[in-house]
Amino acid sequence: xxxxxxxxxxxxxxxxxxxxxxxxxxxxxxxxxxxxxxxxxxxxxxxxxxxxxxxxxxxxxxxxxxxxxxxxxxxxxxxxxxxxxxxxxxxxxxxxxxxxxxxxxxxxxxxxxxxxxxxxxxxxxxxxxxxxxxxxxxxxxxxxxxxxxxxxxxxxxxxxxxxxxxxxxxxxxxxxxxxxxxxxxxxxxxxxxxxxxxxxxxxxxxxxxxxxxxxxxxxxxxxxxxxxxxxxxxxxxxxxxxxxxxxxxxxxxxxxxxxxxxxxxxxxxxxxxxxxxxxxxxxxxxxxxxxxxxxxxxxxxxxxxxxxxxxxxxxxxxxxxxxxxxxxxxxxxxxxxxxxxxxxxx
Amino acid sequence: xxxxxxxxxxxxxxxxxxxxxxxxxxxxxxxxxxxxxxxxxxxxxxxxxxxxxxxxxxxxxxxxxxxxxxxxxxxxxxxxxxxxxxxxxxxxxxxxxxxxxxxxxxxxxxxxxxxxxxxxxxxxxxxxxxxxxxxxxxxxxxxxxxxxxxxxxxxxxxxxxxxxxxxxxxxxxxxxxxxxxxxxxxxxxx
Numbered sequence: 001x002x003x004x005x006x007x008x009x010x011x012x013x014x015x016x017x018x019x020x021x022x023x024x025x026x027x028x029x030x031x032x033x034x035x036x037x038x039x040x041x042x043x044x045x046x047x048x049x050x051x052x053x054x055x056x057x058x059x060x061x062x063x064x065x066x067x068x069x070x071x072x073x074x075x076x077x078x079x080x081x082x083x084x085x086x087x088x089x090x091x092x093x094x095x096x097x098x099x100x101x102x103x104x105x106x107x108x109x110x111x112x113x114x115x116x117x118x119x120x121x122x123x124x125x126x127x128x129x130x131x132x133x134x135x136x137x138x139x140x141x142x143x144x145x146x147x148x149x150x151x152x153x154x155x156x157x158x159x160x161x162x163x164x165x166x167x168x169x170x171x172x173x174x175x176x177x178x179x180x181x182x183x184x185x186x187x188x189x190x191x192x193x194x195x196x197x198x199x200x201x202x203x204x205x206x207x208x209x210x211x212x213x214x215x216x217x218x219x220x221x222x223x224x225x226x227x228x229x230x231x232x233x234x235x236x237x238x239x240x241x242x243x244x245x246x247x248x249x250x251x252x253x254x255x256x257x258x259x260x261x262x263x264x265x266x267x268x269x270x271x272x273x274x275x276x277x278x279x280x281x282x283x284x285x286x287x288x289x290x291x292x293x294x295x296x297x298x299x300x301x302x303x304x305x306x307x308x309x310x311x312x313x314x315x316x317x318x319x320x321x322x323x324x325x326x327x328x329x330x331x332x333x334x335x336x337x338x339x340x341x342x343x344x345x346x
Numbered sequence: 347x348x349x350x351x352x353x354x355x356x357x358x359x360x361x362x363x364x365x366x367x368x369x370x371x372x373x374x375x376x377x378x379x380x381x382x383x384x385x386x387x388x389x390x391x392x393x394x395x396x397x398x399x400x401x402x403x404x405x406x407x408x409x410x411x412x413x414x415x416x417x418x419x420x421x422x423x424x425x426x427x428x429x430x431x432x433x434x435x436x437x438x439x440x441x442x443x444x445x446x447x448x449x450x451x452x453x454x455x456x457x458x459x460x461x462x463x464x465x466x467x468x469x470x471x472x473x474x475x476x477x478x479x480x481x482x483x484x485x486x487x488x489x490x491x492x493x494x495x496x497x498x499x500x501x502x503x504x505x506x507x508x509x510x511x512x513x514x515x516x517x518x519x520x521x522x523x524x525x526x527x528x529x530x531x532x533x534x535x536x
Contacts, residue, residue: 251486255515256470256499256508265515269522272495273465284525329524333352333434334517336405341371343510344517 007195008038010109011048017078024096025052031098031186035164035193037109050074050108052092076108098189099231106194141238143191144228144301146198151175151221151303158203158211164196169203169211170221177224178216191224192231222302226258229298234290237278238297246275246308247296253304262344263287267295275308349408354513355429356399357458358439359450360418363472363503365399367439368413370506371513372401376413398429426457435466435516439503440485442477448488455492462494465523468516470501470508 012029014022026042053075077083077091085091090107092100143163147170150159154173161168166187169178183191190196203211229238237243249271255264266285270276276284282292299305338344356364369376377400399415414433416426430436436458440447451469461467471485485498497515501508 251490251495252497252499252515254482254498254500255511256501262514265518266522268497268515269465269519270526272497272519273522273526328528330520333405334521336407336409337403337411337513337517340403340405340411341510341513344514 007034008109010038010040010050011043012040012105013043013046013048013051014053015046015051015075016054017052021078021094021096025101028096028098028101032102032105032189032193033164035190035196036102037106037194040105050076052076052078054078074108076104098186099192102189102193103231140194140233140236141228141297141301142194143196143198144225144232144297145239146200147221147225147228148301148303150200151225155202158208160201160203160207162199164190164193166191168224169216171218174218175221176218177221178211178218180211180214180216183224188227192228194233220257222254223258225301226253226298229301230259230294232294232297234294237293238300241296241300241305242307242309244277244309246277247271247281247299248275248306248308249299250304250306253299253302258298261291263291264295267292271299275306349410351410351412353412353414353429353433355433355436355458356413356415356439357426357436357454358416358418359441359444359447361444362418362439362441362450364415364418364439367437367503367509367512368399368401368415370503370509371403372413373403374401376401376415398425420453423453423457426454430458430461433461433466435468435520436461437512437516438467438469439501440469440471441473442471442480443473447471448480448484451485451488452492455489455494459492459494462492462496465496465519466516467494467496468512468519469496469498470503470512471498472501472503474500 012025014025017025029040029042032040051074054077077085077089079085079091079093085093090104092104147161150161150170151172156171156173158178159170159172161170166183168183168191170176171178232238241247249268252268252272253260253264255268263285267281267287270281270284278289278292278296281287281296282289285292296305356367358364365376365378379398398417399413401413403411403413405411411434414429416422416429438451438454438458440451444450455462455467458467469485469489471482474482482498482500489496489498497519499512499515501512503509503512
């Protein structure tokens with residue numbers, strides 16, 4: 001089977017947005033190109049699969065009669081400023097950015113695929129193969145894994161990494177990325193797209209000299225590997241990481257240079273001290289499993305993760321002591337300090 | 347009930363930014379004891395901290411977080427342990443432009459070994475952009491050799507958010523240790 005099957009053609013439209021926003025969405029769709037899981041096209045009518053709506057329009061459409069609703073596109077609310085995201089519904093927050101739109105479209109693809117799977121499953125005879133089972137075009141972490149493998153080779157030679165329209169230069173042994181100008185969000189969205197082909201080739205001396213003469217500056221590649229893990233699918237571990245394994249950190253990530261969320265700090269503290277399974281880490285850090293997957297994947301691509309097979313005798317639950325009479329060592333001290341200095345958890 | 351006091355230590359070599367870091371978060375103008383630097387062979391600063399820096403933060407309820415910066419010169423190293431007694435944690439700042447930043451860190455980790463082993467230390471490496479060597483890998487190798495797994499971050503303590511990042515990570519590390527080590531958790535550190 002061809003690993004990269006044909007993409008679904010899906011339509012997107014806008015309802016109730018102003019002309020400027022509509023133009024911005026169509027521009028961003030062009031920027032994203034084929035960096036999404038399915039092929040998205042802008043439509044001017046309500047035959048589209050999804051519609052970006054104002055929050056009010058989304059509510060109004062949801063109230064339509066069921067027979068009317070079945071013919072309307074799925075509404076994705078556009079949220080502004082302090083508007084809250086409705087629970088369990090994908091949403092796009094203004095101002096619009098290519099990266100966020102790409103993630104949203106992939107999320108919607110997953111939802112629509114699930115809907116298609118359910119529809120096929122209800123019409124197929126038992127045991128009959130589902131048509132959607134053959135749809136496996138989505139290759140997650142393609143770019144991150146290619147980059148990680150290149151770094152593993154530890155070559156001292158300069159390599160050209162071509163991913164879609166984005167070109168990077170890498171010295172694997174130095175874990176260095178050479179850029180003539182910073183990577184913007186759009187380029188990053190293309191590079192991290194799950195469908196974009198990655199081509200790598202070793203550069204010869206003359207090409208290397210030309211690149212150095214052009215003023216390309218080396219920087220650590222870890223931030224890019226980190227982003228490839230963090231911005232990848234959040235419903236699975238990287239290929240090669242065991243679903244039922246326990247994970248520990250070899251050392252702390254350099255949060256001074258890596259994009260981070262506050263919740264990453266506690267997860268890092270737990271994993272540097274003790275190996276945890278995904279579920280145990282989610283429980284101990286009170287974070288959603290999706291965030292745990294993203295964090296472990298980012299650490300793994302940066303070669304910070306050690307995998308240990310889960311041992312039943314060592315199965316631990318770091319939250320089980322909550323009902324004991326143990327008095328917390330620091331009480332609410334850290335919360336007081338955070339509050340006084342206005343940082344961290346609220 | 348009388349207000350409680352907590353002590354946070356900023357340690358590091360001369361010029362590593364201890365005074366700057368304290369000034370970034372203290373609610374009072376830091377009390378500084380700078381004198382003329384007589385150690386120009388090791389650092390070109392005109393003045394340096396001869397005894398210590400001091401700053402403070404008032405916490406909700408009137409408790410105080412007292413911030414102490416250790417003197418940078420090694421001839422004052424007898425002060426480091428005195429200051430470390432009863433400290434909540436220690437923030438070690440390393441200036442990567444110094445002749446031997448690894449030796450600097452080793453000295454501070456030895457002085458604050460007990461605190462660092464108790465997961466109450468965080469290390470900030472400054473001037474790494476202009477002086478990339480030694481790398482963070484080398485600093486991690488050193489801490490491993492000493493038997494410590496402390497967070498090590500690239501920072502610029504002239505930025506307040508970098509100082510707060512160091513504090514946040516220090517506290518999260520301590521909270522993680524408490525979660526794992528508390529009685530009844532059944533957990534055992536690796």
